[in-house]
Amino acid sequence: MRKILLLTSALALALVASRALGSETAAGGAQHASSIAPVLMELVILLLAAKLGGDVFERLGQPAVLGELLFGVVLGNLQLVGYDQLLFLKSEPALELLAEIGVILLLFEVGLESNVRDMISVGPSSMLVAVLGVIAPTILGLGSSFWFHPDESIYLHLFVGATLCATSVGITARVLQDLKQLQTREARIVLGAAVIDDVLGLIVLATCTGVIAAASGSGPGVSLGMLGGIVGKALAFVLGAITLGYFLSPIILRLAARFRVQGMLLTTGLLLCFLLAYLAQAVGLAPIVGAFAAGLIIEDRHYEAFSARGTPKLHDLLNPLVIFLVPLFFVRMGLEVDLSTLGNVSVLGFAVVLTIAAIVGKQVCSLGVLERGLDRLSIGFGMIPRGEVGLIFANIGATLTIKGERVIGPEAFSAVVIMVMVTTLVTPPLLRWSLARPRRRKPAPAEAAG
Amino acid sequence: MRKILLLTSALALALVASRALGSETAAGGAQHASSIAPVLMELVILLLAAKLGGDVFERLGQPAVLGELLFGVVLGNLQLVGYDQLLFLKSEPALELLAEIGVILLLFEVGLESNVRDMISVGPSSMLVAVLGVIAPTILGLGSSFWFHPDESIYLHLFVGATLCATSVGITARVLQDLKQLQTREARIVLGAAVIDDVLGLIVLATCTGVIAAASGSGPGVSLGMLGGIVGKALAFVLGAITLGYFLSPIILRLAARFRVQGMLLTTGLLLCFLLAYLAQAVGLAPIVGAFAAGLIIEDRHYEAFSARGTPKLHDLLNPLVIFLVPLFFVRMGLEVDLSTLGNVSVLGFAVVLTIAAIVGKQVCSLGVLERGLDRLSIGFGMIPRGEVGLIFANIGATLTIKGERVIGPEAFSAVVIMVMVTTLVTPPLLRWSLARPRRRKPAPAEAAG
Numbered sequence: 001m002r003k004i005l006l007l008t009s010a011l012a013l014a015l016v017a018s019r020a021l022g023s024e025t026a027a028g029g030a031q032h033a034s035s036i037a038p039v040l041m042e043l044v045i046l047l048l049a050a051k052l053g054g055d056v057f058e059r060l061g062q063p064a065v066l067g068e069l070l071f072g073v074v075l076g077n078l079q080l081v082g083y084d085q086l087l088f089l090k091s092e093p094a095l096e097l098l099a100e101i102g103v104i105l106l107l108f109e110v111g112l113e114s115n116v117r118d119m120i121s122v123g124p125s126s127m128l129v130a131v132l133g134v135i136a137p138t139i140l141g142l143g144s145s146f147w148f149h150p151d152e153s154i155y156l157h158l159f160v161g162a163t164l165c166a167t168s169v170g171i172t173a174r175v176l177q178d179l180k181q182l183q184t185r186e187a188r189i190v191l192g193a194a195v196i197d198d199v200l201g202l203i204v205l206a207t208c209t210g211v212i213a214a215a216s217g218s219g220p221g222v223s224l225g226m227l228g229g230i231v232g233k234a235l236a237f238v239l240g241a242i243t244l245g246y247f248l249s250p251i252i253l254r255l256a257a258r259f260r261v262q263g264m265l266l267t268t269g270l271l272l273c274f275l276l277a278y279l280a281q282a283v284g285l286a287p288i289v290g291a292f293a294a295g296l297i298i299e300d301r302h303y304e305a306f307s308a309r310g311t312p313k314l315h316d317l318l319n320p321l322v323i324f325l326v327p328l329f330f331v332r333m334g335l336e337v338d339l340s341t342l343g344n345v346s347v348l349g350f351a352v353v354l355t356i357a358a359i360v361g362k363q364v365c366s367l368g369v370l371e372r373g374l375d376r377l378s379i380g381f382g383m384i385p386r387g388e389v390g391l392i393f394a395n396i397g398a399t400l401t402i403k404g405e406r407v408i409g410p411e412a413f414s415a416v417v418i419m420v421m422v423t424t425l426v427t428p429p430l431l432r433w434s435l436a437r438p439r440r441r442k443p444a445p446a447e448a449a450g
Numbered sequence: 451m452r453k454i455l456l457l458t459s460a461l462a463l464a465l466v467a468s469r470a471l472g473s474e475t476a477a478g479g480a481q482h483a484s485s486i487a488p489v490l491m492e493l494v495i496l497l498l499a500a501k502l503g504g505d506v507f508e509r510l511g512q513p514a515v516l517g518e519l520l521f522g523v524v525l526g527n528l529q530l531v532g533y534d535q536l537l538f539l540k541s542e543p544a545l546e547l548l549a550e551i552g553v554i555l556l557l558f559e560v561g562l563e564s565n566v567r568d569m570i571s572v573g574p575s576s577m578l579v580a581v582l583g584v585i586a587p588t589i590l591g592l593g594s595s596f597w598f599h600p601d602e603s604i605y606l607h608l609f610v611g612a613t614l615c616a617t618s619v620g621i622t623a624r625v626l627q628d629l630k631q632l633q634t635r636e637a638r639i640v641l642g643a644a645v646i647d648d649v650l651g652l653i654v655l656a657t658c659t660g661v662i663a664a665a666s667g668s669g670p671g672v673s674l675g676m677l678g679g680i681v682g683k684a685l686a687f688v689l690g691a692i693t694l695g696y697f698l699s700p701i702i703l704r705l706a707a708r709f710r711v712q713g714m715l716l717t718t719g720l721l722l723c724f725l726l727a728y729l730a731q732a733v734g735l736a737p738i739v740g741a742f743a744a745g746l747i748i749e750d751r752h753y754e755a756f757s758a759r760g761t762p763k764l765h766d767l768l769n770p771l772v773i774f775l776v777p778l779f780f781v782r783m784g785l786e787v788d789l790s791t792l793g794n795v796s797v798l799g800f801a802v803v804l805t806i807a808a809i810v811g812k813q814v815c816s817l818g819v820l821e822r823g824l825d826r827l828s829i830g831f832g833m834i835p836r837g838e839v840g841l842i843f844a845n846i847g848a849t850l851t852i853k854g855e856r857v858i859g860p861e862a863f864s865a866v867v868i869m870v871m872v873t874t875l876v877t878p879p880l881l882r883w884s885l886a887r888p889r890r891r892k893p894a895p896a897e898a899a900g
Contacts, residue, residue: 036550036737040728047717047724054711064711097544100486261504261514263773267497272776274497278490287486320770323713324720 012187017111032048039094045086046095047161049075050327058416065174066428067329073421080339090335099332100287103170107288107323110173110191111295112315113182116246126192126387130167133383134194137164137361144353145412155208155407159400162208162252163386163393163416166201166356166426168424169194170288170329171385175428181435186375190382193435195238195289197383201393237283238293241276245297253298257305265306269298337421338414347411351418358423359384387425390420451804458524489544493778495536496545497527500777513563516878518777522784523871529791540785549782550737554619557738558723559772560623561745562765563632566696576642577616580617583643583833584650587614587811605658605857609850612658613836613843613866614808616651618874619644620738620779623837625878630721631885643815645688645739647833651843662847687733688743691726695747695780703748707755715756716767787871788864797861801868807835808873817875826843828884835877840870 018241039394078086089095104445142161149156169191249272256268273294280290300313307313316397362383366376397408408416503521504514528536539545592611599606619641626637699722706718723744730740750763757763812833816826844866847858858866 036547036554037728037731039547039551040554040724040731040737043724044721044728047721051709051711051714051717055709060708093543094547097486097489097547101489250658259501259505260508261501263770266503266770266773267501267777271494271497274490274493278487278494281487281490287490317770317773320713320716320767321774323716324771327717345763381736 012161014112015308035050038088039092042089042092043094043098045075045089046328047324049070050331053331054327060377065171065330066425069334069425071333073337073339074334075337076320076333076337077339095332098325099329102322102327102329104172104273104277104287105318105321106170106280106326107291108295108331109315109318110169110177110182110293110316111138112298114188114191114296115299116296118240123192125189125368127196128370129189129193129365129379129383130200130368132198132203132368133167133197133362133365134165136359136364138162138204140164140361141354144350144357148350148353150265153407154416156412158208158410159393159397159407160412160416162201162204162352163333163390163397164199164354164419165204165388166390166393167194167197167362167383167402168385168390171424171433172382174326174330176382179435185371185383186378189369189374191292193379193383194369195292195340209279233283237280238289241293242297245272245276245293249297249299250302250342253303254305257303259354265303265311265314269314269318269370272298297363305306337417344411344414347414347418350412351415351422354415354419355422358386358419359426375434377437378431381427381430381434384430385424386401386420390416390423468643471569485775486675488538488745489542490544492539492545495525495539496778496781497774499817500781503781504777506627511809512787514628515621516875518780519784519875522781523787523789524784525781526785526787527624527789534870540697545782548775551781552772552777552779553892554723554727554737554741555768555771556620556623556713556776557741558719558745559765559768560619560632560750561629561764562768564638564641564746565749566746567694570795573642575639575818575820578813578820579643579829579833580646580818582648582813582818583617583647584811585653586814587808588612588654588810590614590723591804594807598800598803599862603857606859606862607846608658609843609857610804610862610866612654613840613847614804614811614869615647615654616836616840616843617644617647617812617833618835618840619742621874621877622832622881623779624776625881626832629882629885635821636828636832639819639824641742641827642817643829643833645742659839688739689732691729691740691743692747695722695726695743699747700752701755704755707753715753715761719744719768722748723766783874788867794861797864797868801872802863804865805872808836808869809876825884827887828881831877831880831884834880835874836870840866840873844870 008022049071053067053069056065057067057070058064075086076090077082138161140161141164142157144147144159145152145160158286172190172194173182176182176184176190181187182227252272253265253268256264273291276290277287279289280293281287298314300307303314311317363380365382365383369376369379392411397413397416400407499521500518503517503519505517507517507520508514525536526540528534555874588611589613590611592607595602595607595610622640623632623642626632626640627636631637702722703715703718706714723741726740726744727737728740730743731737748764750757753761753764761767813830815833816830819826819829844858847863847866850857
């Protein structure tokens with residue numbers, strides 16, 4: 001009861017604060033030539049919402065990230081109760097930029113907490129988990145779409161299936177970090193699988209868009225050579241970045257240690273992170289894959305020259321950036337959810353079936369775990385969230401047309417967005433519950449996670 | 451000789467790197483839907499340029515910030531030697547946003563390094579320094595403008611005079627920080643005077659624009675009431691923020707310590723900083739004034755509850771953000787300099803006279819120092835840079851018109867920009883030299899400045 005009171009009062013406080021601040025923005029924005037004032041106010045609102053939400057959920061025994069998401073949903077849907085002063089938060093490119101840099105740095109930090117040797121040791125399991133986690137949800141999604149809309153084109157079903165195959169490692173990584181479980185073997189399998197998943201999901205997406213482009217007569221069609229090219233590029237990037245980077249990282253960091261300016265360790269880390277994130281996107285992968293690879297190849301022993309001078313660990317230097325920017329990403333993800341789509345019954349039905357397909361489909365992943373005694377349920381749960389990857393897929397689907405008609409219409413799009421939202425929202429409590437269960441074998445002791 | 455070789459090779463390295471990276475951007479940018487890839491590459495180029503420039507200038511015995519500025523000038527003027535692949539860096543809103551957040555955080559960090567009691571103890575000197583530093587350069591600037599362009603309207607002269615009164619505390623604070631001199635009495639007088647200067651400069655600017663608006667018949671004219679309103683608002687903000695904040699800061703930080711989420715100290719600090727920066731801009735002041743005030747009111751003893759739990763000091767938590775974002779501001783300031791305007795002889799002549807007026811005018815400041823035995827030369831030098839404040843003034847002047855004609859034409863604008871650039875470039879070496887001179891009385895021992 002006290003907790004509910006606390007929740008309500010914190011929410012009310014957030015609303016009052018944002019109302020007072022929101023009207024300030026409207027008054028002050030026009031007065032000055034420079035454009036930084038509204039961004040400052042938006043940062044205040046989002047950081048306040050993130051911390052209030054995080055605190056409420058920590059007190060309820062849930063991971064902080066869920067509170068950030070849900071307070072974001074609340075901020076983004078206040079127009080439903082007649083308050084439309086905060087709608088500007090949704091379409092703010094500055095916040096989007098900061099949030100995107102935030103999620104890149106989060107994956108860099110996650111990468112720093114594991115290393116290449118660990119990744120190789122979980123490699124076969126990760127690979128099998130990822131492959132099963134792409135095949136099963138895609139088939140289930142394609143089937144549900146066909147069952148609900150038997151008269152629609154096969155391309156819709158294909159695309160809906162594709163949106164189900166992606167895994168968004170951001171939420172899972174954050175929950176594991178909140179619970180200080182990033183060092184466990186289960187965590188490494190899930191994170192490794194999510195990286196492979198991104199590559200596989202990309203191939204599925206490329207195939208779907210290729211088939212649709214061929215069907216609408218506007219594209220070059222799908223050739224085996226084109227598919228081979230995509231797969232080759234992606235594999236070459238991930239393997240190349242990791243093997244080359246693993247040997248180059250100590251050399252680059254030794255060189256950086258010779259610079260006489262302050263802040264060289266953090267700057268060098270950021271340079272590697274941004275460069276690999278950029279290269280990942282240049283070959284068509286998500287930038288977070290590159291950021292994760294950058295974290296993977298840097299190990300503490302690579303920068304002993306800095307440590308000898310008393311420079312803190314790279315992970316500790318990075319942490320304040322993560323504290324500032326990452327909550328912006330999760331509050332913004334909540335902001336993007338449009339609760340009004342929940343009013344349409346047929347959309348809701350399709351969304352429910354799709355969500356079940358998405359959750360059940362990823363549980364097949366646990367069959368791919370080769371080692372005995374591991375927490376298979378947590379691995380399956382960790383693969384559930386579609387997050388921003390699912391949203392990116394749905395966005396691409398909404399822009400594709402065959403003979404003038406959108407492949408994914410507004411209703412299917414809403415259903416996909418609900419699926420993305422629910423899979424993202426259920427993961428933290430599910431994962432929290434499954435990791436807290438008593439098990440036959442305990443995971444390796446967790447190290448402090450910042 | 452070895453140093454010059456080093457300088458040249460580092461420059462060449464930066465150019466080769468940026469060329470290779472720049473062409474990657476062009477190739478990769480169009481390929482992907484998301485907009486983060488070009489920003490990532492720009493961050494890589496700017497951070498690389500900042501650190502290479504900083505290292506070269508540290509080796510030459512100059513402050514790192516001068517290297518960041520000059521490497522920015524080089525990157526921004528490569529089209530003069532026929533290389534126009536990097537022009538996109540100049541007009542990138544993402545970099546501008548990150549740089550602006552950077553300078554806000556820099557002034558917050560500078561504010562954290564001093565406190566209200568110290569500011570009050572240097573108050574009378576700061577006030578006199580600021581007043582003299584506004585009056586003398588404005589008169590000298592007005593005179594030079596009249597001398598060079600006797601046939602032009604009085605409004606041009608007024609505005610040119612106004613651009614000379616501003617002080618950009620960013621460069622001086624950074625140089626003092628690089629030299630670990632932020633804790634000296636001289637540094638506090640200069641920083642205090644710069645804050646007062648911003649308020650006074652604003653009044654001068656408001657008066658000029660008011661007079662011009664009255665002359666062109668489009669504005670409400672200048673009334674004593676309007677002037678009084680501007681002055682009152684500005685004074686109320688600075689005094690109100692500092693006195694109210696000084697009492698509220700410990701309460702807010704004690705409340706924040708009760709939150710159960712991680713990162714609350716840094717987030718609370720950032721919230722106070724962004725809120726005051728926002729409010730400063732809302733009352734028409736520069737946001738950095740608010741950020742500086744936020745730093746001023748937070749003292750280490752206000753967050754003992756965090757320190758007891760082992761949380762690092764706020765200053766140390768903030769430092770990584772400063773390391774990441776602040777170099778972007780200074781490289782970008784260099785990028786904005788257009789060296790091609792130096793080709794016009796009459797522009798150059800006016801620029802030289804204006805620059806001399808700007809430098810000599812601020813030396814009058816040293817007469818305002820009431821204490822004996824202080825380093826008056828360094829105080830005068832510290833007030834020289836016009837930096838972004840001068841550029842903001844010049845920009846406003848360029849947008850004002852009287853009967854269809856621009857108050858500040860393109861040539862006067864170029865001269866003002868050159869003045870801003872030279873005053874900003876000469877400050878670090880002048881300050882470095884003056885602080886290193888043997889003096890009768892040594893300044894207070896400097897504490898480590900992060």
